[in-house]
Amino acid sequence: MTNVIVLVTGGAGFIGSNFIHYYLAAHPDHHVINLDALTYAGNLENLKAIDSHPHYSFIKGDITDRALIADIFAGKKGFGCPHYVIHFAAESHVDRSIQDSSPFVISNVLGTQVLLDAAKNTWPKTTQNRFLNVSTDEVYGSLESTGYFTEQTPLSPNSPYSASKTGSDLMVRAYFETHQFPAIITRCSNNYGPYQFPEKLIPLMIHNILNEKPLPVYGQGANVRDWLYVEDHCLAIDTVLQKGQLGQVYNIGGHNEWRNIDIVHLLCDLVDQKLERKESSKRLITYVDDRKGHDLRYAIDASKMQKELGWSPQHTFETGISLTIDWYLSNLDWLADVTSGVYEHYYDKTYGGSIVMKVAKNEC
Ligand code: NAD
Ligand code: TYD
Secondary structure (H helix, E strand, O other): OOOOEEEOOOOOHHHHHHHHHHHHHHOOOEEEEEEEEOOOOOOOHHHHHHOOEEEEEEEEEOOOOOOHHHHHOOOOOOOOOOOEEEEOOOOOOOOHHHOOOHHHHHHHHHHHHHHHHHHHOOOOOOOOOOOEEEEHHHHHEEEEEOEOOOOOOOOOOOOHHHHHHHHHHHHHHHHHHHHOOEEEEEOOOOEOOOOOOOHHHHHHHHHHHOOOOOEEEOOOOEEEEEEHHHHHHHHHHHHHHHHHOOOOOOOOOOOOOEEEEHHHHHHHHHHHHHHHHOOOOHHHEEEEOOOOOOEEEOOOHHHHHHHOOOOOOOOOHHHHHHHHHHHHHHHHHHHHHHOOOHHHOOOOOOOOOOOOOOOOOOHH
């Protein structure tokens, strides 16, 4: 198909910006519209390299703005009606959702509903359109030390963030069931890679190691996450867009489980090595109070993606984490910019990341 118009919401954030870079390279004849409200997590610097690409347009706006969204779907913004929607826009950090859940309900639940309505009211009843809801494995809740999340695992979100993402998924599911709306849901495990705001574990630790700041490890550091390089997530989304079945859910993950403390140790070793530091950064590790309701373990069974759509990750953790550290080391200005100036307000002065009560254990 030529002249395909793809509406990417949240394209100035971490995964969204990686996706736009990936997608324009993979589909040079498609037109990408990036709709983003530019919250603290959205940054147009992430897209500087494609700013003047003839098939890229940016609209600053909120997905909860019904009039704006209706205009975009009516083609009143200078482009035709989008054929595909890849819906990334969301409040995405668990710690911030513990502090204040309102923006999570507004952006993640209401925002999804506004987009669904606009698309439903505009799209003809053909099978050519697609609404891909980018969701998370966190909607399944938490695992004990064994087992995996499959697409059949009951939804059991524990944090306000994951509850709001579940609300979003359930609206998408309901539109498919009620209106035969052409939707697909993907649920991915934790991503890492370039352009991730340093409030999430991996970029926060890299930032703090570089700046010789304390490395806040929640609880005992024994919680487990399943990490996927962001480019592999982008490839998976594109695969689902091209080959996925409407109404289906696809789990995305790379069988790459790590305890938090092991990741922090690894990052200390790798960054120290790259900087040829003599003194180990592990001395900076500070155990702090645990996150409230902290999910113990996430682990994805992605065999449906593998068997039905032929997707599997292209990066090993070894290459992905090395590329990631190299990216941050080569983009120190980006890192400094997103933790200072207007962003400073969103950033904890001692530990970095969200401004939650982080109390060092030895200070209790
Ligand atoms: P992010 O926080 O880095 O980026 C979110 C983007 O959405 C930002 O650019 C922000 O400005 C924009 N945004 C937020 N609210 C908006 C609104 N109301 N209107 C318009 N734009 C708005 O998030 P991310 O890590 O890139 O995650 C993207 C999506 O992927 C989210 O839906 C998230 O739930 C999902 N996801 C993330 C991960 C992960 O590990 N980061 C894993 C699985 C799924
Ligand atoms: P995070 O990157 O916030 O992703 P999520 O909570 O969505 O999985 O956190 C990943 C893990 O790292 C999680 O178990 C919480 C832990 N963590 C810390 O120990 N210290 C930190 O400073 C942060 C941000 C997270």
